[in-house]
């Protein structure tokens with residue numbers, strides 16, 4: 001299959017301005033198929049307006065369209081992903097703008113400078129490319145949310161790209177709403193919450209890497225994205241919205257990331273101290289203001305975060321969580337990802353999905369038990385394109401016996417061809 005970005009919105013996609021002619025004779029090593037299938041929007045069913053029937057004590061069926069039709073093929077699945085993306089944007093995350101009319105980039109030292117114009121307005125931002133491997137390359141890279149370097153260990157053969165996401169959209173509580181370069185470009189009342197604005201920023205970094213491949217030596221087809229905690233929420237949303245990301249690595253993202261709203265509410269109703277939808281929108285501006293109308297009754301939503309994760313399938317996702325952090329929603333992330341996994345199962349690519357929940361480490365300090373046979377196995381297979389260890393992982397060091405994965409996902413899992 002050829003890489004064909006899935007288009008999350010129906011708007012036209014203007015061409016990128018080239019600052020450098022990119023002529024590359026080197027090709028990426030081959031490996032497992034990790035791209036989304038092509039979407040032919042004309043063949044996709046229309047998504048009815050409205051929320052549809054509420055879904056309680058279970059998670060929405062990934063394999064039934066909003067109009068009630070069944071998903072029976074990979075082509076249907078690609079349409080369903082478009083629909084899920086649209087629904088997530090409409091009710092929770094805010095609108096993801098299409099590629100801007102102009103994106104230019106230049107690389108000097110370790111700084112990649114990115115300039116974006118749209119509708120007569122312009123912004124620029126920079127990212128630093130660190131630990132570039134020696135040798136001609138091209139080399140894979142992991143885009144890390146935050147300026148201090150990844151909070152998980154990145155092997156020497158992989159570069160790190162530090163993304164100052166707060167520069168694109170601030171996250172200092174309610175007063176940050178509409179602040180940051182994204183809003184300088186699109187207006188302070190744009191519907192996008194910070195997570196969507198950051199995903200847009202990641203897409204512009206990928207645009208810039210495509211333009212400057214000859215200078216940076218970074219292979220834009222072998223990119224990972226990571227971040228921890230609030231920035232882990234950013235990483236999973238970026239992986240979901242940007243199909244050019246090959247490997248998504250959210251670390252301890254918890255509620256609003258790899259957790260599901262409905263399961264967090266269920267945990268809270270069972271007396272646990274867990275972040276839920278009503279609290280999270282008070283704490284920060286990660287979500288669209290549109291979400292406020294649904295936080296008191298998340299059963300109304302035509303999705304939950306298992307479907308956010310499913311936007312990544314069949315690409316690779318490895319989710320790291322911490323069993324000691326009740327606030328993050330340890331049952332919620334376990335249940336949400338255990339059910340999300342069924343989307344990779346339907347596509348016959350369980351090797352591209354990992355969920356691992358361990359303990360004994362403080363928040364965002366990476367535990368060695370997840371490194372050798374898990375994180376490194378994912379990086380080897382999907383960024384370095386070496387055959388290696390097992391990447392079909394679903395484990396927790398705790399048995400969440402009060403939660404029944406199958407009761408919460410009573411729908412059938414088709415085999416999609």
Ligand code: MCU
Nearest residue numbers: 229230231252253254275283328
């Ligand atoms: C796990 O991410 C967040 C969490 O959602 C917040 O409630 C808490 O305040 O901060 C966490 C975080 O980002 O920690 C660095």
